[in-house]
Amino acid sequence: MEKFTKLDGVAASFPIPNINTDAVIPASYQRTLKDDPGKGLFAGWRYDLDGKEVPDFILNREPFRQSRIIVAGENFGCGSSREFAVWALMRFGIRCVIAPSFGDIFYENAFKNGLLPIILSPSQVDRLHDHLAKTNNPSLTVDLEKQIIELPNGESVPFTVPPSRRTALLEGLDEIGQTLRFGDEITDFQRNQKVTAPWVYARPQYSRSAKENADARASIA
Amino acid sequence: MLRKRSFVKPVKKISMEQNTSQTFFDKIWDSHVIRHIEDDVYLLHVDRHMVHECTSGAAFAALKRSDRRVHSADLTYSVVDHILSTAPGRTGETFPGGREFVSLLRKNCAEHDLELIDFDDPRQGIVHVIAPELGIALPGTTLVCGDSHTSTCGGMGCWAWGIGTSEVAHVLATQSILQRRPKRMRVNFHGKAGEGVYAKDMILHLIGQVGVAAGQGHTVEYAGSAIRGLGIEGRLTICNMSIEFGAKAGFVAPDDVTFEYLAGKPYAPQGQLWDQAVSHWRTLCSDADAAFDREVDIDCSTIRPQVTWGTSPEDVSSLDQPLPDPADIADPVRRRAIEEAFSYLGLEPGKPLAGLPVDVAFIGSCTNSRLSDLEAAARVVKGRRVAANVRGLVVPGSAEVRNAAQAMGLDKIFTDAGFEWREAGCSMCVAINDDFVDPGKRCISSSNRNFEGRQGPKSRTHLASPATVAATAVAGVITDECGLLS
Numbered sequence: 211m212e213k214f215t216k217l218d219g220v221a222a223s224f225p226i227p228n229i230n231t232d233a234v235i236p237a238s239y240q241r242t243l244k245d246d247p248g249k250g251l252f253a254g255w256r257y258d259l260d261g262k263e264v265p266d267f268i269l270n271r272e273p274f275r276q277s278r279i280i281v282a283g284e285n286f287g288c289g290s291s292r293e294f295a296v297w298a299l300m301r302f303g304i305r306c307v308i309a310p311s312f313g314d315i316f317y318e319n320a321f322k323n324g325l326l327p328i329i330l331s332p333s334q335v336d337r338l339h340d341h342l343a344k345t346n347n348p349s350l351t352v353d354l355e356k357q358i359i360e361l362p363n364g365e366s367v368p369f370t371v372p373p374s375r376r377t378a379l380l381e382g383l384d385e386i387g388q389t390l391r392f393g394d395e396i397t398d399f400q401r402n403q404k405v406t407a408p409w410v411y412a413r414p415q416y417s418r419s420a421k422e423n424a425d426a427r428a429s430i431a
Numbered sequence: 432m433l434r435k436r437s438f439v440k441p442v443k444k445i446s447m448e449q450n451t452s453q454t455f456f457d458k459i460w461d462s463h464v465i466r467h468i469e470d471d472v473y474l475l476h477v478d479r480h481m482v483h484e485c486t487s488g489a490a491f492a493a494l495k496r497s498d499r500r501v502h503s504a505d506l507t508y509s510v511v512d513h514i515l516s517t518a519p520g521r522t523g524e525t526f527p528g529g530r531e532f533v534s535l536l537r538k539n540c541a542e543h544d545l546e547l548i549d550f551d552d553p554r555q556g557i558v559h560v561i562a563p564e565l566g567i568a569l570p571g572t573t574l575v576c577g578d579s580h581t582s583t584c585g586g587m588g589c590w591a592w593g594i595g596t597s598e599v600a601h602v603l604a605t606q607s608i609l610q611r612r613p614k615r616m617r618v619n620f621h622g623k624a625g626e627g628v629y630a631k632d633m634i635l636h637l638i639g640q641v642g643v644a645a646g647q648g649h650t651v652e653y654a655g656s657a658i659r660g661l662g663i664e665g666r667l668t669i670c671n672m673s674i675e676f677g678a679k680a681g682f683v684a685p686d687d688v689t690f691e692y693l694a695g696k697p698y699a700p701q702g703q704l705w706d707q708a709v710s711h712w713r714t715l716c717s718d719a720d721a722a723f724d725r726e727v728d729i730d731c732s733t734i735r736p737q738v739t740w741g742t743s744p745e746d747v748s749s750l751d752q753p754l755p756d757p758a759d760i761a762d763p764v765r766r767r768a769i770e771e772a773f774s775y776l777g778l779e780p781g782k783p784l785a786g787l788p789v790d791v792a793f794i795g796s797c798t799n800s801r802l803s804d805l806e807a808a809a810r811v812v813k814g815r816r817v818a819a820n821v822r823g824l825v826v827p828g829s830a831e832v833r834n835a836a837q838a839m840g841l842d843k844i845f846t847d848a849g850f851e852w853r854e855a856g857c858s859m860c861v862a863i864n865d866d867f868v869d870p871g872k873r874c875i876s877s878s879n880r881n882f883e884g885r886q887g888p889k890s891r892t893h894l895a896s897p898a899t900v901a902a903t904a905v906a907g908v909i910t911d912e913c914g915l916l917s
């Protein structure tokens with residue numbers, strides 16, 4: 211995971227509720243792991259049907275092409291579980307999304323990749339939208355260590371992030387590695403479950419044997 | 432003595448109840464905690480991990496980078512469904528854009544010795560359709576998959592939820608998942624739904640009532656007489672759309688309907704193990720006095736067939752209702768959302784949805800592609816023709832559904848009417864393969880998401896039950912079953 215400590219950059223305002231992950235990146239931009247997912251960010255809004263940029267769209271205008279932060283409406287990232295939504299934001303340059311609430315899966319996905327999702331009260335978020343609508347310096351500073359968002363005019367807005375998530379972001383922790391420290395407990399759990407709920411493990415013989423798998427591998431290689 | 436007892440007992444009873452009354456969800460949660468990590472975060476065991484081609488490629492790559500192996504291959508099940516072509520006679524290569532993910536999954540399964548249900552396997556189908564159908568999704572288990580509609584399997588009485596790709600990697604490597612304990616909601620569907628009203632109409636109606644964010648941070652237990660009266664397939668449809676109002680998962684506690692459905696399924700336990708499992712599963716219901724964080728009550732007798740008119744599943748009503756007029760909406764954010772939805776969908780306030788011409792009618796997706804869905808649609812279609820202006824597609828949820836439908840002659844009813852009869856997969860629900868709605872075209876769809884661009888760039892989607900989709904296909908304009916017959 212990429213570390214997150216302090217971020218200073220342009221913030222784009224999307225004062226719309228329920229921006230779903232199909233809007234963040236349409237399915238047609240998720241057919242490969244080889245392309246830059248940042249190109250698909252908000253593709254349905256950002257490009258016309260010929261693939262040309264829609265000039266009015268906020269991320270197609272300066273200085274918002276350099277956006278690092280998005281301020282959104284409630285329930286941002288609802289819908290599909292696609293982690294491409296987080297990858298698209300990050301590859302575009304966005305490292306922080308501020309909203310009154312988030313879709314559950316998006317919220318998890320964000321932390322796992324080093325994108326900071328900040329939950330503020332609806333009125334605080336509205337204030338940020340108002341500010342961004344009026345200012346000619348649409349930048350914000352997000353300090354995770356101090357848990358403060360600073361506006362250029364000196365105003366600041368406190369926020370909180372669950373402590374373990376904050377530590378994970380500050381240190382860029384490898385979550386799987388962390389969990390594997392409890393490997394023995396996982397093994398114990400399974401050993402116990404095989405006694406209390408043996409049917410969980412009653413799987414019929416694999417139809418595709420190890421040998422067939424090996425053949426499949428050979429045919430692909 | 433008596434006085435003493437009568438004094439002690441109530442107190443004891445109350446404290447007992449406070450300590451022991453549990454919801455269905457609490458029981459599953461408690462039996463899957465491996466370790467308390469901190470605050471409300473726990474490490475939970477995953478009993479069933481469903482893997483499909485589109486969200487697993489990057490997860491396996493992450494495993495490889497850190498030189499890790501799949502922890503429990505015997506609890507991992509893989510299938511291709513999303514990006515696979517649904518053209519009759521397809522191979523894994525029929526849709527060239529899907530080749531990368533399909534071959535990646537084959538390679539990854541081979542490397543980690545995982546069973547793979549490939550395109551030509553008689554068990555192939557949409558991951559959330561085959562998990563119940565094969566008996567992989569068992570009551571009382573935890574089941575995850577890198578897809579938000581994993582909640583579908585909650586209809587089997589398991590706790591099933593969608594996860595992201597990083598979590599897929601975590602589950603592959605550890606067979607466990609980190610979770611914050613969600614809140615508990617119960618939705619009671621009271622009474623009985625009328626003729627021509629299906630599970631899809633019930634869930635769409637609910638979402639219209641509570642809004643798309645109502646379930647955030649909750650797991651939802653569906654209860655009430657109307658839920659008990661549904662077969663497994665209807666329950667799967669209801670649970671499928673839990674995510675559409677923001678819930679982490681939705682489920683129906685298992686009962687005889689569940690056990691009858693599961694008995695003899697290829698992956699379900701057999702013999703003595705089966706008996707042992709069923710007697711355990713019977714203990715899983717929510718205790719009578721268990722407390723929920725939120726309860727919602729729905730009277731099913733008032734529900735009419737539902738069709739969405741906007742770009743969010745909460746934008747829904749029956750066809751006899753007028754569309755809302757943005758001018759009447761006080762909340763400026765909601766007003767703007769409706770205006771934008773109308774402009775995207777080419778609708779005008781004041782005009783009814785009924786009678787609007789459509790270009791495509793899609794029957795499929797993990798919401799509504801099971802045998803009972805195809806039967807309901809076929810009843811409407813039988814002896815009729817798809818209107819000349821409409822492309823009609825029927826995409827069964829699995830090869831098994833497809834075969835069963837063919838054995839009943841449903842395929843013939845559909846093709847005689849002018850529908851395409853396709854192979855199993857996600858198809859036009861998500862338009863990640865070559866099944867999509869052309870820009871600006873209007874589709875009536877039995878799927879679950881009417882988001883902008885969901886069925887292809889600038890596609891216009893109206894969600895409805897398979898019967899309503901079938902009626903609309905025949906009429907050529909949006910109508911429900913009653914509308915077609917009258």
Ligand code: SF4
Nearest residue numbers: 580796797857860861
């Ligand atoms: S049918 Fe649609 S909703 Fe269901 S798994 Fe496939 S893409 Fe997702």
